[in-house]
Amino acid sequence: MAGEDASGPLAGLLVVDLSRILAGPxxxxxxxxxxxxxxxxxxxxxGDDARAYGPFVGGRSAYFLSVNRGKQSISLDLKAxxxxxxxxxxxxxxxxxxxxxxxGTMEKLGYGWxxxxxxxxxxxxxxxxxxxxxxxxxxxxxxxMVVQAMGGIMSLTGHAGGPPTRVGTxxxxxxxxxxxxIGINAALYHRERTGRGMKVDVAMLDCQVAxxxxxxxxxxxxxxxxxxxxARHPSITPFAAFACADGHIVIAAGNDALFxxxxxxxxxxxxxxxxxxxxxxxxxxxxxxxxxxxEAALAARSCADWLAALEADGVPCAPINDVGQAVGDAQIAAxxxxxESDDGSGGRFRxxxxxxxxxxFADPATHPRAPDLDADRVAILxxxxxxx
Amino acid sequence: MAGEDASGPLAGLLVVDLSRILAGPxxxxxxxxxxxxxxxxxxxxxGDDARAYGPFVGGRSAYFLSVNRGKQSISLDLKAxxxxxxxxxxxxxxxxxxxxxxxGTMEKLGYGWxxxxxxxxxxxxxxxxxxxxxxxxxxxxxxxMVVQAMGGIMSLTGHAGGPPTRVGTxxxxxxxxxxxxIGINAALYHRERTGRGMKVDVAMLDCQVAxxxxxxxxxxxxxxxxxxxxARHPSITPFAAFACADGHIVIAAGNDALFxxxxxxxxxxxxxxxxxxxxxxxxxxxxxxxxxxxEAALAARSCADWLAALEADGVPCAPINDVGQAVGDAQIAAxxxxxESDDGSGGRFRxxxxxxxxxxFADPATHPRAPDLDADRVAILxxxxxxx
Numbered sequence: 001m002a003g004e005d006a007s008g009p010l011a012g013l014l015v016v017d018l019s020r021i022l023a024g025p026x027x028x029x030x031x032x033x034x035x036x037x038x039x040x041x042x043x044x045x046x047g048d049d050a051r052a053y054g055p056f057v058g059g060r061s062a063y064f065l066s067v068n069r070g071k072q073s074i075s076l077d078l079k080a081x082x083x084x085x086x087x088x089x090x091x092x093x094x095x096x097x098x099x100x101x102x103x104g105t106m107e108k109l110g111y112g113w114x115x116x117x118x119x120x121x122x123x124x125x126x127x128x129x130x131x132x133x134x135x136x137x138x139x140x141x142x143x144x145m146v147v148q149a150m151g152g153i154m155s156l157t158g159h160a161g162g163p164p165t166r167v168g169t170x171x172x173x174x175x176x177x178x179x180x181x182i183g184i185n186a187a188l189y190h191r192e193r194t195g196r197g198m199k200v201d202v203a204m205l206d207c208q209v210a211x212x213x214x215x216x217x218x219x220x221x222x223x224x225x226x227x228x229x230x231a232r233h234p235s236i237t238p239f240a241a242f243a244c245a246d247g248h249i250v251i252a253a254g255n256d257a258l259f260x261x262x263x264x265x266x267x268x269x270x271x272x273x274x275x276x277x278x279x280x281x282x283x284x285x286x287x288x289x290x291x292x293x294x295e296a297a298l299a300a301r302s303c304a305d306w307l308a309a310l311e312a313d314g315v316p317c318a319p320i321n322d323v324g325q326a327v328g329d330a331q332i333a334a335x336x337x338x339x340e341s342d343d344g345s346g347g348r349f350r351x352x353x354x355x356x357x358x359x360x361f362a363d364p365a366t367h368p369r370a371p372d373l374d375a376d377r378v379a380i381l382x383x384x385x386x387x388x
Numbered sequence: 389m390a391g392e393d394a395s396g397p398l399a400g401l402l403v404v405d406l407s408r409i410l411a412g413p414x415x416x417x418x419x420x421x422x423x424x425x426x427x428x429x430x431x432x433x434x435g436d437d438a439r440a441y442g443p444f445v446g447g448r449s450a451y452f453l454s455v456n457r458g459k460q461s462i463s464l465d466l467k468a469x470x471x472x473x474x475x476x477x478x479x480x481x482x483x484x485x486x487x488x489x490x491x492g493t494m495e496k497l498g499y500g501w502x503x504x505x506x507x508x509x510x511x512x513x514x515x516x517x518x519x520x521x522x523x524x525x526x527x528x529x530x531x532x533m534v535v536q537a538m539g540g541i542m543s544l545t546g547h548a549g550g551p552p553t554r555v556g557t558x559x560x561x562x563x564x565x566x567x568x569x570i571g572i573n574a575a576l577y578h579r580e581r582t583g584r585g586m587k588v589d590v591a592m593l594d595c596q597v598a599x600x601x602x603x604x605x606x607x608x609x610x611x612x613x614x615x616x617x618x619a620r621h622p623s624i625t626p627f628a629a630f631a632c633a634d635g636h637i638v639i640a641a642g643n644d645a646l647f648x649x650x651x652x653x654x655x656x657x658x659x660x661x662x663x664x665x666x667x668x669x670x671x672x673x674x675x676x677x678x679x680x681x682x683e684a685a686l687a688a689r690s691c692a693d694w695l696a697a698l699e700a701d702g703v704p705c706a707p708i709n710d711v712g713q714a715v716g717d718a719q720i721a722a723x724x725x726x727x728e729s730d731d732g733s734g735g736r737f738r739x740x741x742x743x744x745x746x747x748x749f750a751d752p753a754t755h756p757r758a759p760d761l762d763a764d765r766v767a768i769l770x771x772x773x774x775x776x
Contacts, residue, residue: 009578009586022601034574053623054669055609062609063602063623113747132745135722141704145627149638149706152714154619154629156556157545164619164629164636164708167555168544174599176743178566183744185573186422190397192580198397199747206743209714209725211562213410214451219711220738221443221450226711231542231552235441235451239533241542241552248552250537281442316529318537320552323607323614326540326597334523337597350608355564355594356571357520359501359587 008035008361013188016041016087016094017071020048022144022170023128023204024100025067026177031096031184033354035361038071039380040371041087047075047373058345060370066351068370069341074381075374078109087111089384091120096184100128103138113199124187124197128180132203142204144172151208156215158228165228175207237283238262241320243295244303251294252316255280265313266297341369396423396749401576404429404475404482405459408436410532410558411516411592412488413455414565419484419572421742423749426459427768428759429475435463435761446733448758454739456758457729462769463762466497475499477772479508484572488516491526501587512575512585516568520591530592532560539596544603546616553616563595625671626650629708631683632691639682640704643668653701654685729757 013036017028025048028038042048050064057065076083091097097116099106106112106127113125127133130142148154148166158165183200191197209216214234215226226234231241231250238259241248253262256279263272271277271293276286283290298306303319310317321329327338327350336353343349349369357363381388401424405416413436416426430436438452445453464471479485485504487494494500494515501513515521518530536542536554546553571588579585597604602622603614614622619629619638626647629636641650644667651660659665659681664674671678686694691707698705709717715726715738724741731737737757745751769776 009574026601030570034570055606057609062605066605066608067601117747131719132723134745135719137719142706143627143640143642143704145621145638145640146704146706149629149708150714150717152709152711153556154708155710155714158553158556159546159551162550163547165546165553166617166619166621166629167559168541168546168617169599169601169603171555171559171599174563174601175566178563178570179743181570182418182422182566182573183746185570185577186397186744187746189573189576189580192577198749201745201747202743203723203745205719206723206725206741206745209720210740210743211557211559212711212714212740213414213455213557213562215557215711216715216740217450217454218443219715220454221445229554229556231554233533233554239531241537241554250533250552252531252533254531311528316531316534318530318534320537320542321540322543323540323600323603326538326543326600327604327607329538331519331523331525331593332597335520335591335594337594352598352600352604353594355567355590355598356574357522357589357591357594358571358575359505359589361586 008033009358011035013037013095014039014093015096015098016090017098019098019100019128021050022067022173023176024098025050026174027126027128027180027184028071028098029067029069030177030181032070034356036096039090039376040068040071040073041090042073042075042373044075044077047073051373057349058343058347060344062349065341065343065349065370069351069367071371072376072380073371073373074377078111086381086384086386089386091116091123094123095188096124096126098126098128102141103127103129103133117197120197122191122195122197124184124191124200126180126184126200126202128176128202128204130204132206133201144170144204147172147204147208151205152212152215153208156226156228159230160228162228172204172208175211176202176204179207179210232287235284237280237287238290238294240291242291242298244298244301244306246302248320249303249307250318250320251310254316258315259283261313262310262315265309265315266294268293268297336363336365339365339367341367344369344372396421397746399423401425401483402427402481403484403486404478406485406487406489407516408488409438410455410561411564412486413438414562415514415516415568415572416459416486417455417457418565418569420458422744424484427478427764428456428459428461429478430461430463430761432463432465435461439761445737446731446735448732450737453729453731453737453758457739457755459759460764460768461759461761462765466499474769474772474774477774479504479511482511483576484512484514486514486516490529491515491517491521505585508585510579510583510585512572512579512588514568514572514588514590516564516590516592518592520594521589532558532592535560535592535596539593540600540603541596544614544616547618548616550616560592560596563599564590564592567595567598620675623672625668625675626678626682628679630679630686632686632689632694634690636708637691637695638706638708639698646703647671649701650698650703653697653703654682656681656685724751724753727753727755729755732757732760
């Protein structure tokens, strides 16, 4: 639709995006970062619900701005005839349709995959929903919090005997967004070979099960239900957070050689010869005793001191950064992981950048601002040859 | 290399996989689930380090089995001339090379992207590393625990005033695997159009920043550093875990209408007319008071009773499942999210399935078992026309 450019491997592709809030919009954010043109089709009036989520920057939702940069917007009432005609014109040009409605909603509108696939055989239709488009819960609403609870990750996160703990970002939405984006890209490759699109059906709950890795392997191997692990890796030791004089750091000495180095750096070389700590398995079995010995040594100096000493000796370690420290890190800057746009009121707004670094394509430090509701209506209708 | 089949959109593609443990192998697991053929090239002797991670099923690592199903294995010493010749023959047939070495390792072997790109112009070279292939920390080792600490997610996970808390799965590895898989698939699409491969450089730390969503938007909008949120959503209320008579459940009543329904179901309709709880923003400001009122009502009955009542009234809610409950859920079974292979000793081994459900492709309930070290050597050498 728009002229092709060298903005990424997906340049020249058009994404029509009916999605709201996070799982769908995060998927189309990644597609936009890869060069695709994304047109948000929003409900008249309020548009994407996330537009109302505070805090606000220059009157615009910071959350919305960061998840929708580089996209365009048109508001269409998919129950009104004239707007349906515009939407269908858009579909004739679309390569990809993304939606994150509750299953059944698109069918009621007449735009379910089964209704579209014959008319638009090249269309890739991607649905990111809570429970997926099949199974007994298909029609139920789900949210990040719901799938984090049902999928098992909350049972692994937190401290034994402590209160329930949610992962501190919406990992339920984000993993669904990422798996959907993989499906869309694989479908694009396949369409180049066959000329045909397909439906990509990704459920947030399914994705939570897909990322259980160590815990699910352990459960199926032993039948034992894994519990919350605090700040510790389940099977590698020492690989956890430890208290120093003024806070906590992470130490990840995952093999015998690193453990020996660590014992030296801590000034406790005998620790490496202790029979209780002779192998990773033994260290894992005796992790409480080991943690006590390590923290007895670590208590003598500050986090900064220990990090410097451990780094100098080649023992993997890290500060536990807050968000301000994380985004201020030199490596994050060097990797261009903080980008910006104008904020629509004369200032600049910063956001996370694109973590997929590709040879041969620019990795821009600035992006077009997320669109105001319906901002691109006139230009889009002109392109479609629709008079209004 | 192998004959094309209808196993997925990536059927007919060959992935040469030098990666170990999790970030790389999880990426190639997703590629295999999409139909690609994956050949693990492993170091002679022990192979992928994950082969040694307990617990074991029939003498094989459960963890290794679940992340490497459906792949093949050949062991090659990339410092020995004869094995290098075999590896280079493999590269002439490869569509994709995946590695998760520390940056610089492939260059020392003579197989860095800059060394390969002219000889193999169609090759897609994907690197998943801790800090990426550029920037001041590029050569440092990183592990999941390190990037969870540095990237900010640990500062958001857990309870205020409580000990540091790691996300209970290796989200640092897994998000890097998913972003790398997106980059590879986008590169495949681009190669179909241009005939040329590219390098995909994904850093675990970058991915942690990319998934900070709400927290990073909040920080850049207000300058305030977000803290740990317990089991609560930062800006939607009530959207958290709440105590019932015999445990906790999650309730996600994200708008005024749902909050009104919730107040009815709890037998406290006046709650919906309380000025402190009149809007989502007010409920978020007064979440402690609201939580106390809700839990005073919830204490009267069991989790199961409340879940049934809330579901009947259409209030989004969920049990906090442990891993056993999660994998036993009817929806997970209906979505074929638990699959199996033989375990190599006469039994069956269960694993998480593929969450990318694609129209027109089978979603098999059984998969070939993860390969033993070097299991496919003879067949691969025969295909390559190498006598040994």
